[in-house]
Amino acid sequence: MSRIGKKEIIVPKNIETNIDKSTISISGKKGKLSYNVSNSIKIETQNNRIKLIKQDNTKKAQAIYGLSRSIINNMVIGVSQGFTKQLIIQGVGYRAQMEGKSLILNVGYSHPVKIQPPNNIEIKVENNTSITIHGINKEIVGQTAAKIRAIRPPEPYKGKGIKYENETIRRKIGKAGK
Structure with missing residues (x-):
């Protein structure tokens, strides 16, 4: 209990x-x-x-x-105080940028992915690979971070994708050659 x-x-x-x-x-x-x-x-x-x-x-x-x-x-x-979530983008050519209040992600798709943040949520991009989400409602901050991460979750072989700042990705070994 x-x-x-x-x-x-x-x-x-x-x-x-x-x-x-x-x-x-x-x-x-x-x-x-x-x-x-x-x-x-x-x-x-x-x-x-x-x-x-x-x-x-x-x-x-x-x-x-x-x-x-x-x-x-x-x-x-x-x-x-407010709540903050940090996301990190890893991968060759993967980057993020802000266009007005919208977040634009280039993460290996044929088109850039555009994300419009909810009200009272502030998104900042530092050095094209670090995304900071800040707001006063913990639930909405976490949900926004989860939506951004879901666009390209980290994969276990090369570690490419969008991950939380303190998240560890369990890496797998690729095919064993003869």
Whole structure:
């Protein structure tokens, strides 16, 4: 059984929280996020701390309890610091560039792949092989990074493709010659 839901969320002084029935809104210097909490969970705030309380003792309530706590904690971190994902492009001739707000990838296809980022997501390209995705919503930042990586995932023989910064690719040995 998860004990994540029992932990209190410490809210920094420059973050403002607003609870309206089952909706919690958190705003900070980076932006504003809101989340609808399930009816089986009650939210209490006490001097810069948020605590979640289960209303009933079912398996579903327990699962939503930990999930809600994690989402609200990620919202607090997002509006204060933000989230960042780094992608690295490896391969001869593989490169990325920005055209306005769109990301253009040349990764071995007959055509360049154009990606339009979602709202509130900022994409930067450094030295044509490093892509940085930054935003306040952890879920959207991760989903955007996964979509970009899915265009050309790293392959195990030569290691070519788009990979996360700290990802290790298990390399395979090619055909053994006689």
